[in-house]
Amino acid sequence: MAIRTRINEVCHSRKITSGYQLQKAINKLFGYGTIHPTPANNLFNDRVRRFRVETLDLLCKALDTTPGELIVFEDDKSENKQ
Numbered sequence: 001m002a003i004r005t006r007i008n009e010v011c012h013s014r015k016i017t018s019g020y021q022l023q024k025a026i027n028k029l030f031g032y033g034t035i036h037p038t039p040a041n042n043l044f045n046d047r048v049r050r051f052r053v054e055t056l057d058l059l060c061k062a063l064d065t066t067p068g069e070l071i072v073f074e075d076d077k078s079e080n081k082q
Contacts, residue, residue, distance in 0.1 A: 002073055002074055002075065002076045003071060003072070003073050003074075004046070004071075004072060004074060005043075005046055005048070005070055005071055005072075006069065006070055006071070006072055007022075007043050007044060008044055008046055010063050010065055010070060011044060011063065014063055014064070016044075018041075018044065019041030019042070019043070019045060020040070020041070022040045022043065022044045023035055023036070023040035023041075025062045025063070026040065026059070026062045029058075029061060030058060030061075030062075034058065035055075035058065039055075043055070043059070056070065056071075
């Protein structure tokens, strides 16, 4: 896949080392229940195939970053060459 997330890497650079800590960071800014444990854990562990723009907005604000830092395009042409 050419598009991937860097949520885990960005979290670690912000001293967030678990999905639970990511959940706490988001809920601290936007209120309890904004994001639940399972989705936060899935985001942190890169186990999502899609998420809403609103979720991306929450992540950017909680991690003080931009979408371009959280989502990257990697050219996978070299992987397909034989």
